[in-house]
Amino acid sequence: MPKNRLAKLKTAARIVRELYRDHDTIGKRLEALQRVAWELVPGYRLTWPDSDWCKDSDFNQYLESTGQLKGMNTHNRMMLAQLLRLSDNVPGDTVECGVYKGDSSWLICAANRSSPLSKQHHMFDSFEGISQPGSEDGQHWTRGDLSFGLNGVQERLKEFEQTAYYPGWIPDRFQDIQDLTFSFVHIDVDLHEPTKDSIEFFYERLNDGGILLCDDYGSAFCPGATKACDQFLSSKPESMISLPASGGFMIKGQQTGKNFWQTLA
Ligand SMILES: C[S@@+](CC[C@H](N)C(=O)[O-])C[C@H]1O[C@@H](n2cnc3c(N)ncnc32)[C@H](O)[C@@H]1O
Known part of the structure; x- marks a missing residue:
């Protein structure tokens, strides 16, 4: 094992040992976790574990079905589920660009099924x-990453009726739905070019009050996606609202104030 890795592990073990020795309380265990996390992954921050949604059995059952109950996607799944509620009464269909195994589309379809309005869910992947990542996309991604076949997604979402699939490279199939309007647009393709194509096509088709959520916004793994959103919205009244577990969204027709940190000097 490389020396600096061993040193980090030893420091982490020492922190846990010291904090446990005298004070085995939840507060001390959290402090130990926080310090160990910062030691192993500098800058990493934990959140409080007391939120009601952590104990929501329906939500946990959904997470379990995705294999993510103990994974890193729980916060953005919760945000997706909550933002869908905001657009429940906005007319228009829903769309996802970047479907992978269908786990986020599952939440969108479930929300559509309970909506008072009739909504079809359209999936592009x-x-x-x-x-192929481009010059804006950093080093994290390689062509062909996150490959998952259409049949597997159709199986995952077979309980839902109002679904439509458009296999192909974005934006090749967008013309198939050019006359529709939308209440919720989920963009999750990780890269600059398809994010740019998606926001350009769907912004004008998003109804007032509708939500555009980009799962990759603000993620260090997806600098091109963040740039695509910011550049496109720079001439629009809306801008992206950043979410704490990365990701960002805008509400169509809702003018957004400046990021006030930039005004403090
Ligand atoms: C991060 S995954 C989507 C995850 C999914 N939204 C979820 O949360 O479960 C990214 C997806 O984008 C698709 N993708 C990336 N670039 C694409 C492009 N240019 N055209 C079509 N699909 C693309 C990949 O095939 C992959 O399924």
């Missing part, structure tokens, strides 16, 4: 993984 190569079903062959991500396209």
Whole structure:
């Protein structure tokens, strides 16, 4: 094992040992976790574990079905579920660009099924993984990452009726739905080019009060996606609202104030 890795592990073990020795309380265990996390992954922050949604059995059952109950996607899944509620009464269909195994589309379809309005869910994906990253996309992704076949997604979502699939490279199939309007647009393709194509196409088709959520906004793994959103919205009244577990959204027709940190000097 490399020396600095061993040193980090030893420091982490020492922190846990010291904090446990005298004070085995929840507060001390959290403090130990926080310090160990910061030691192993500098800058990493934990959240409080007392939120009601952590104990929501329906939500936990959904997470279990995705294999993510103990994973890193729980916060953005919760945000997706909550933002869908905001657009429940906005007319228009829903769309996802970047479907992978269908786990986020499952939440969108479940929300549509309970909506008072009739909404169809449209899904765009190569079903062959991500396209070739470009110069804006950093080093994290390789063409073909996150490949999952169409059949597996159709099986995952078979309980829902109002679904439509458009296999192909974005934006090749967008013309198939050019006359529709939308209440909720989920963009999750990780890269600059398909994010730009998606926001350009769907912004004008998003009804007032509708939500555009980009799962990759503000993620260090997806600098091109963040740039695509900010550049497109720079000439629009709305801008992206950042979410704490990365991701960002805008509400169509809702003018957004400046990021006030930039005004403090
Ligand atoms: C992060 S995954 C989507 C995850 C999914 N939204 C979820 O939360 O469960 C990214 C998806 O984008 C798709 N993708 C990436 N670039 C694409 C492109 N240029 N055209 C079509 N699909 C693309 C990949 O095939 C992959 O399924």
